[in-house]
Amino acid sequence: MNLHEYQARELLKAAGVPMFEGGVASTPAEAEAIAAHLGGGVVVKAQVHSGGRGKAGGVKLAKSPAEARAHAEKILGMTIKGLVVHKVLVVPAADIATEAYVGLIMDRGTQRPVFMVSAAGGVDIEEVAATNPEKITRLAVDPVYGLLPHQALSLAFTLYTDIKQVRTAARIMEQLYQVFTANGATLAEINPLVTTPDGRVLALDAKISIDDNELDRRPDLAALRDESAEEPSEVAARNASLTFIKLDGNVGCVVNGAGLAMATMDLVKYYGGDPANFLDIGGSSNPDKVVNALRIITSDPNVKAILFNIFGGITRTDDVANGIVAATREFKVNVPIVIRLTGTNEKEAFRILEGVGMTALSDMDEAVAKVVALAKEAA
Amino acid sequence: MxxxxxxxxxxxxxxxxxxxxxxxxxxxxxxxxxxxxxxxxxxxxxxxxxxxxxxxxxxxxxxxxxxxxxxxxxxxxxxxxxxxxxxxxxxxxxxxxxxxxxxxxxxxxxxxxxxxxxxxxGPNCPGLITPGESKVGIIPGNICTPGRVGLVSRSGTLTYEVVNHLTRNGIGQSTCVGIGGDPIIGTNFIDCLRAFQDDAATDAIVMMGEIGGTDEQNAADFVRQYVTKPVVGFIAGQTAPKGRRMGHAGAIISGSSGTAEEKMQAFEAAGIAVMKRPVDVVELVKAAR
The missing domain is CATH 3.40.50.720 (NAD(P)-binding Rossmann-like Domain)
Incomplete structure (x- = not known):
């Protein structure tokens, strides 16, 4: 789960990370009031779960409260990479001497949190990583001992020469590590970490992603989820315990298991079609899940045909068949459905479907080729 | 064995x-x-x-x-x-x-x-099965049959799909292992490749990967250096969308985005026969032996 910048700021601030005062606004009037309170120039920043906000016009400099209001009017409600902006962060427009990068990520390879820091921070950090990888210092932290004082110091020495700044940066790394582990983060990033002309070290922008598996035991973190910042069909799917990602094609896919779901989308493409979504109904399949899945997929007007691809293991194919029958009784499905079922209780599943005049296939390639042909006919 | x-x-x-x-x-x-x-x-x-x-x-x-x-x-x-x-x-x-x-x-x-x-x-894995001897976990036993092909996979039901093709075409398995898709897992591709390479009862290896991370690329390196048995590979997620990625750390650490193309290229460069579809496993394993 991705946090908004303003939420990440709150977690870091609570841990003691120095940063400029700022405020969150949902209306232009609120943005104006915050700008007036801060005094001087401000930056108005769109709060969406996406990179590239600046390039999309979601980050604007304002010299006065009135200008902050005008920018907020434009940014609130705008769409960045398909996501609507509902909130803006208003922070002082600071004089900046240097920009550094401090990132902490859960690394698969070392199976540890890994720090990555660079004196060459800012928006082009990935470019730096690609062209001058030696400018990025990495450190894998032993989770049993945490970030040790000398490790934090040596990281900070790669950023600054002034010992006061080094000590401040070292403390910020310790605080960032603390926030990362205490909140079950998979990513915590300060970019840029700036110095001001008068020598202060401050975090200017922050990003934090929380491991979804933490949310059950951390209701305080789960409460930070902002459903208005997500694709509505993806929210509906999550609330129905389905994993769903909307795509641009016209072949709706309902599959059990993430790997098989991806392989099914690949096969749709292989046979010349375009998948409309990724949808994993998960391991145990009560018929309600199937009803919800069909409801979400049929709400997409692009969908011209729907494919079920179920390999029964823990998932009982008769449950899925019952779900399909229940769904078609509850609401009208106006596009053709191709069903592929194999595995646990498949004979019973075929019997259930035949009872209502539906048929199923047992071969994946045959089913995918058929659904692609049907979608093309209808398009 | x-x-x-x-x-x-x-x-x-x-x-x-x-x-x-x-x-x-x-x-x-x-x-x-x-x-x-x-x-x-x-x-x-x-x-x-x-x-x-x-x-x-x-x-x-x-x-x-x-x-x-x-x-x-x-x-x-x-x-x-x-x-x-x-x-x-x-x-x-x-x-x-x-x-x-x-x-x-x-x-x-x-x-x-x-x-x-x-x-x-694991965690978050389907377990493993040595057909005809023992199964630990949730892989359906009836789709497997004893034989000499070792299989290692990051996914569950996709593994069943491939094992089912093998079994229906008379190709048995020595052991089928689902390593799970979580970021931190106890046993990875390389551990399984090493074990299959050393296992006298395994003649060929099937490796099923996914997009994300660099485990498959590392596994391909290992195959090139140490594995003499034929390996057949698959990568799921060729059409998966690029996520609305946040932050830069992921890209910095992997140096790339872990796409399917990149992984399939790594497989091919290591001499691994790459399946385009799950059903291709049958012909490729037959050709490899």
């Missing part, structure tokens, strides 16, 4: 009285797995299905039954604790089926398991 499990496997089921644990324990017993004990704290002294003794702790189960392998079906909140307990009790091979284990827990579990000389498979 086979890898990790076989006739010598003496299994203790952690969470044997739970809904999933009891269902899959019955399936494993029907398949012929030697289930020698179960563990549910507070239910020590009971019998599962009138056959399997239930203990309060894994240590009790090991002492009384000589269990050498454990499988974990406990809910996510207790999964890390169950792994610690199994490793502390001297279990050599621990299989964690549980989905949803926090990654932060796994960063501390892994050094603990290694220090005690144990091997962990």
């Amino acid at each position: 086979s890898i990790f499990i076989g006739r010598q496997t003496r299994l203790v089921v952690q969470g044997i009285t739970g809904r999933d644990g009891s269902f899959h324990t019955r399936q494993m017993m029907e398949y012929g797995t030697q289930v020698v004990a179960g563990v549910t704290p507070g239910k020590g002294g009971q019998q599962f299905e009138g056959k399997v003794p239930v203990f309060n702790t894994v240590a009790d189960a090991v002492r009384e039954t000589g269990a050498n392998t454990s499988v974990i079906y406990v809910p996510p909140a207790g999964a890390a604790g169950a792994i610690y307990e199994a490793a502390d009790a001297g279990i050599a091979f621990i299989v964690c089926i549980t989905e949803g284990v926090p990654v932060m827990d796994m960063t501390r579990v892994m050094p603990f398991v290694r220090d005690r000389g144990a091997r962990l498979l």
